[in-house]
Amino acid sequence: MKKRIGVLLSGRGSNFEALANSVAAGRIPHAEIAIVVSNREGAPGIQRAEARGIKTRVIPSKGLEREVYDRQVAAVLDEHKVDLICLAGYMRLLSPFFVAKYPNRILNIHPSLLPSFPGLESQRQALEYGVKFAGCTVHFVDENLDAGPIILQATVPVLAQDTEASLSEKILKEEHRIYSEAVKIVLEGKYKIAGRRVLLTS
Numbered sequence: 001m002k003k004r005i006g007v008l009l010s011g012r013g014s015n016f017e018a019l020a021n022s023v024a025a026g027r028i029p030h031a032e033i034a035i036v037v038s039n040r041e042g043a044p045g046i047q048r049a050e051a052r053g054i055k056t057r058v059i060p061s062k063g064l065e066r067e068v069y070d071r072q073v074a075a076v077l078d079e080h081k082v083d084l085i086c087l088a089g090y091m092r093l094l095s096p097f098f099v100a101k102y103p104n105r106i107l108n109i110h111p112s113l114l115p116s117f118p119g120l121e122s123q124r125q126a127l128e129y130g131v132k133f134a135g136c137t138v139h140f141v142d143e144n145l146d147a148g149p150i151i152l153q154a155t156v157p158v159l160a161q162d163t164e165a166s167l168s169e170k171i172l173k174e175e176h177r178i179y180s181e182a183v184k185i186v187l188e189g190k191y192k193i194a195g196r197r198v199l200l201t202s
């Protein structure tokens, strides 16, 4: 039986597309993207999913209390029997209800070397801080922002001529690579969690 992935997104959807490409190419074997959910109408990621013939659902979040909203999302994910939930540019904090319902089954990609620069505009924060290496992180999700045990990270050098745009582009390339790798590791169960440490096993 194929493992079923649910993707939650709010925007562009390039990480979703990278995952979909990896599934299609067999880099994430025995898996399928069962549903893509967006909290924003008109999210380009939804159009990308539709263009690939992947099921989509838009559930507008505006004005809804966090848990009320998350219960609607969970109902859709359960309806599609997802095994793993991938946040891919999903601009919402999850409720304790949602996090508790899917223990170690929610992943996120963040464009910094966590725990540095959580939150928004991480690439600009990194540039302004003056770090010499930036990067990205795939981690399990808990109810705190950009927290949770780290599965994989990748670094990129920050060069003198880098701008926010050029740095973001370099990081994004690594995001696309390590998100698929992390999803494969988790779906194949090739890890152990010891405290905050995710130990990769073979």
Ligand code: GRF
Residues within 6 Å of the ligand: 009, 011, 012, 013, 014, 015, 016, 045, 088, 089, 090, 109, 110, 111, 172, 175
């Ligand atoms: C990515 O940089 C991701 O790390 C962050 O939000 C951005 C989403 O980009 N969480 P996309 O929608 O996947 O293109």
